[in-house]
Amino acid sequence: MTVMPAPDEAANASSTKTRGGLPPNGSPEDSEPIMRRVKSKLTSRWATAAAVIIATVWTIPTFGLLVSSFRPAAKQVGPRSDGWWNFFGDWQFTFKNYVDVTAAAGSQSANLSQYFANSIAIVIPVTVFVLVLASMAAYIFAWGNFKGREAAFIFVFALQIIPLQMALIPLLTLFTQVLQIPPGSYAQLWIAHTMFGLPLGIFLLHNFISEIPGEVIEAAKVDGAGHTTIFWRIILPLSVPALASLAIFQFLWVWNDLLVALVFSGGTADVAPITQRLAEISGTRGARDYLNPAAAFVSIIVPLAVFFGLQRYFVRGLLSGGLKG
Amino acid sequence: MKNRKYLLPVAATGALALSLTACGPSGGGGGQATGVDCAAYESYGKLDGKTVSVYASIVDTEATSLETTFAPFEECTGATIKYEGSKEFETQIGVRAKAGNAPDIAIFPQPGLLTDQATAGNLKPAPKAVSDLVDKNWSADWKKYGTVDGTFYAAPMLANVKGYIWYAPKTFKDNGWEVPKTWDEMMTLTKKIADDGAMKPWCAGFEAGEATGWPGTDWVEDVVLRAQGPEVYDQWVSHQIPFNDPKIVDAMNKTGEILLNPKYVNGGFGDVRSILTTGYAQAGQPVLDGQCAMHHQASFQAANWPEGTVVAPEGDVWAFMAPPIDASKGKAINGGGEMVGAYKDTPEVQAVLAYMASADFANTRVKLGGAVSANKGLDPANAQSELDKQSIALLQDPDTVFRFDGSDLMPGAVGSNSFWKGIVAWVNGTPAKQVADSVENSWPKS
């Protein structure tokens, strides 16, 4: 049900061009003397080796979980279990955990696709809201001209530290008592997540937008462009890599969230995201905790697909200090 | 709201699907599935179009059973029960109540939490009909756990029996071991098994994420109850004697004779400290493999054995009740259960409360397996397993002195925090006295 990126896409990575009229990154290898090319190949071989080692170390824990998710319950937990690497000796392979996670176990799971749809229905609007509102604010903090701009920006930056947990009760009170937003609707989740995502979004985008060369903006102003034109025609297109990076992070944070969902979703298949369902998969007293590895993999499929899908847009990415030279 | 229109059919199909599963084979073909005799439900009145929200810590398959139990009530009265289960119930119910977004009905797994909500003024006192039902169907002990400052708030729902010691009958038979009848016999057997050296006498696991340590609190409570009797137990739980009273420290040390003895634990997993990193749901499994002889856990352990394990006196695994320590202190058992409290007092909420306190509810739920109730109207014939039958017998026996799980009765700062942490520190090497002192210090000053 999810689209994994075609493997050959990755191989084409080097051919991806940057956007926004920036200079391409390829090095002019043809003009290099042969000796130097050999030398740089050598160093890059060591670098590649180091990279492969790091990548392996980083991947082994997750790989172990992936292997575990295909092993029968008795092999995973309890005294009869053994290490996942034994899988390659005894080949006891089962899809049962995945079937249980997605279809068979429990009342709410028969419609796991509902929770999947909920997660998507929560995360897409939130990502859009945060991106647009944060880039508007970041633009003003970077290029607007008003008294106390810096102080206001630092204040927004400092808001990042406010722990989510402390904001939950006041917000829920506000939503249900004052604004009368019906409980168990997406609206509460959208607004709450957007609120929590804004400070970091503004902080990250501000750093990028403030480094767009002033001349570009001045030139537009001379041509008679207003703020709205500059924002939509210049700032946003130039910020695509930064926006893509923020989009993926915002997507991940909201997708993986459980705390906000617990408070605002109402917990039914109408609204609750997949994390909420998966947190309960092991049963009231944890009797089925061997389902957790499979559940974890079900939930990371979409974020990974999104990462692969968006990766090409942030080849240049956030915060390049490059344009200033 | 625009979206309502689209959500309704979904809810309707969901409810239909649910009632279909509830009625089993009789529901084939089209049209209304009526495998239920609605006569028994007439007293609840007509509640068409009314919705009651229920929030609890019961999830997954156990939640399915609960929803199935609601189904005949929904079908006959026309009410819709919107059930939501969450493993984070204990933290979330407080958040929701404080924010004015409480469910209509909450099923509290801990009387301590119920007390918190009642004293905060969030809960409605139980209607008279429910109170009468509880007088009729439950013992006075049970009613007490739903009563806060003299006002009765919550009827009990399901129950579990703690203090079972699980063993493999075949292992015992092969080795010629007898099920011990006193604590001393049990210790003698423990020593004998350890000396034989074929297996460790005990296995245990206290790991439970943020609740790590709770199975240890059950151990200590069982020993306090058996060594000191129900009176001291009550004083301890209600803080009339301090947590670090010598009687309690003694009980911890008595528990430690088993749990902290490297010769006695932890079969299949390692040393004493491996208790802390072994998940409680799997901790008993070495019993099946002959790696340990005994495992202490409540009746719900029955669901934690691997699929296909036969739980019966002659089966793969069976349990005996932890034997008395001091015969003069009487035969008290420890257990847990849920209390049903309400945040609203509308007629439909009261009808649901009355249904949940009824014998019909208990019988319907128990018939689905994996649960028992202390409801006296429960027909033991409905029990789905030998163990359920035995647990029901214990709960319904008028001679049984029942005490609720102590950590569930203590204030949250102790029962859901420092007591667990204390157990962890204790197994990790801190002396019992020091642990008891620090738990005592954490008891909220009032």
Place this chain on the structure above:
Amino acid sequence: MEFIGGKFLQVVIALAAFAAIIGLIMLLVDRAPKSAKDKVTIVGFLAPAAILMLVGLVYPALQTSLLAFTDAKGQPNGVDNFVWMFTQPEALATLRNTVIWTVLVPLLATGFGLAYAVFIDKARGERVLKALVFMPMAISFVGAGIIWKLVYDYRGPGIEQTGVINYLRVALGMDPKQFLLDAPENTIFLIIVMVWIQTGFAMVILSAAIKGVPVELVEAARLDGANPWQQFRNVTVPGIRGALVVVLTTITIATLKVFDIVRTMTAGNYDTSVVANEMYTQAFRAGEPGRGAALALILFLLVLPIVVYNARVLRQQREIR
């Protein structure tokens, strides 16, 4: 699939409503009289975010500050919560651990992320290599807890090991180790989990920044005979300084706030607790919201130096421009 249709209709309506609001703001800004145009722009662009943050963050923060001076029943109790905070036996360990976390995690995650970003820059299969290290970012903290419990799993000597590290230890002739039980090194083993997650974040951002360093500068350095290390130190690092500050800052704040890893792996036992975990435990499990709020204020104090530092960096940037 009717339900899916209903859900996505809600999404479409929400997005349309949002677009309408933004469009209205843009229209107002455009139509504003010349004299007030700048003011209207500033207000129009900032207002939506500002209102949301005031309601969702500032107001709760103020409430929390008041809550910090009340007891479990909501009655004012002066500075009792702060006294409790510094007198409970585990207080010092909790503070010490928090400091260790906030120093080590940003440094290690940024260090690994930077090294990795440099190593894979223009390497073959860069996208796949990136995705592998990024993957932990896509896993929830709870999922990470499950994964690392599996890694640190322990069985007694003589019993077959189930954790990969203990398996290697036994294979090398060492005794298996209870990684999570022995203070103080258990804090390091928990920190490794957070570093494992955050390195992907650092790597993605720093890799992007490295690609923004003008090729001509690197080339020039190379022609001057600079070796790769010198190129890296003298050209790349200054070129990505802004990104480094952002990454370090963001990870530091994330680290201060993280509680899920500690909560799921040790529940704060064995001297591993951190302030954020203590805050969650007190506010939500122990029924002591006042104590939780007091701990939240401490978190706020801990982050102040970072705020001040960033304010200075910001001012320097402005002066350069």
